[in-house]
Amino acid sequence: METLGGTRLAQLFKERQSELLGEWVTQQYAIASRRGGVAEVQLRNQFAQFVELVCAALESSDRVAFKTPTWDEVRSFLAEVSSARARQGFTPVETAMFVFSLKEPLFARLRGELVANPALLAELSWTISTLFDAMGLYTTEVFQTSREQVIVRQQQELLELSTPVVQLWDGILALPLIGTLDSARTQVVMESLLQKIVETGAAIAIIDITGVPTVDTLVAQHLLKTVAAARLMGADCIISGIRPQIAQTIVHLGVNLQNVITKATIADAFIVALNRTGKSVAGAIMPAEAPGAPGSLRGNQFAGD
Template sequence: MQTLAGTRLAQLFNERKSELLGEWAAQQYAITSRRGGVPEAQLRNQFAQYVDLVCAALGSSEQVDFNTATWDEVRTFLAEVSEQRARQGFTPVETAMFVFSLKAPLFARLRAQLASDPAALADLTWTISVLFDGMGLYTTEVFQSTREQVIVRQQQELLELSTPVVQLWDSILALPLIGTLDSARTQVVMESLLQKIVETGAAIAIIDITGVPTVDTLVAQHLLKTVAAARLMGADCIISGIRPQIAQTIVHLGVNLQNVITKATLADAFIVALKRTGKSVMGAAAATEAPGTPGPLRGDPFAGD
């Protein structure tokens, strides 16, 4: 019985292809217009490919079963459409309507053709329902998987953008942190910092937490792990941005930062870093007044001893 239903369905597609395209396209235009539109030529081309693949699958098997290997090419095509629409901002329902938009036109023509044969009408209606529901659900699954991949990629890109490692001076790096520091982000922070240490041969890394809203035990542990990893690469760390509230929290939590240099501001940490690397910043005026005998500018906060 399924073979007969598949043959009739393929025949219906072939005989009424233009009519089905017109009604299907009208529904698709209404959907795609809300998302900036899809060119008419592209929609027509997609419809033609879809119908040709479905008819080929219907004619290649005695069973109308979307889950069999016969329908591999249809699944591949629907996956491409779903992935494309996921990236274009369509919703899962709008994507599934690529398939479901054909059900109403098909049922209308079946009722007209098989009005005198209710048994055949019922059989073919059931076959179409099962087949198209399977295809529609498949587009939704692919859509959700694609969106999850996009979200994960965007999160990774945001993590990388939110953890820039900059070189403040020769052998001195700075890593300003903004937002919550969780396990995933800590891993990105470590990788970015360690890679930069390798590239520059830096001896000092300043981790600035001015933009971190709260510091709890977990955040403190993440910071200590980053410091330990940097030390293994031969670089000492200074943590700056220790506000009064954060200092009180760290003390209350009993977090041991005795082996880590901490400063209230990035500027204070930079001064310490310059001194530890044996460098100083000298004003241009001082260098001009005493050429050949450079000395620190009076009152210059970056001046070395």
């Protein structure tokens, strides 16, 4: 929306900048201090830069239209401030107040100067209201976009952290899954597992689903895709964590896992993996009455065949 009075408002900004700064910083510092990370000197610098850019845009034409190229630098500055505040934990309202905090001081100065000219007062008040509303809404739009980008990035990082691939033994990997297994997470799981297979040359990968709350057709399909991808890389998969409820569900769904080794626990799966890679577990507990007896094994020892 286009309004009039740009040059008059630019003059008002310049003549009353010190007074406006004082009131604006007071409100902004009260907000920023709750969030931390924004010092008063930084607020003063932001205000000075904001006023300079706004004045330049107002002086270019008496007609005020925020969406025109004249206001490109103002929009760029507001976008930078909004994105920074989104990362610092400000709310959308607190971010919009960067702009709205100036409306009341401006109205007060206008009323004092134009009390004898109500027509001009009404016109400039409308211009201020329209302009600052547009700028405030713009900061909110940028804030929401920036916040969504932060959330998406955090979700991606959580996905990567929640799918660690651990090397249990030479040639044996373990991938413990916790939580729901959807398409997006399956992609991360598959990429992580395949990359680790390439790095280690592992022949066996144990996919443990003890922490997966439910298994439906979609989850089973995701598991089979991961198994198939690992086989293409030369590694066989063992699925562990098959609880009675999950076994019943898989049978009920008719999911074919005949070509996949499944075990109830990751310990059982690990023993199978050791055997398939030519390793064995030997153990004998030393009798209590004969401590230090020769030829006995203390605890468990891994031995290659």
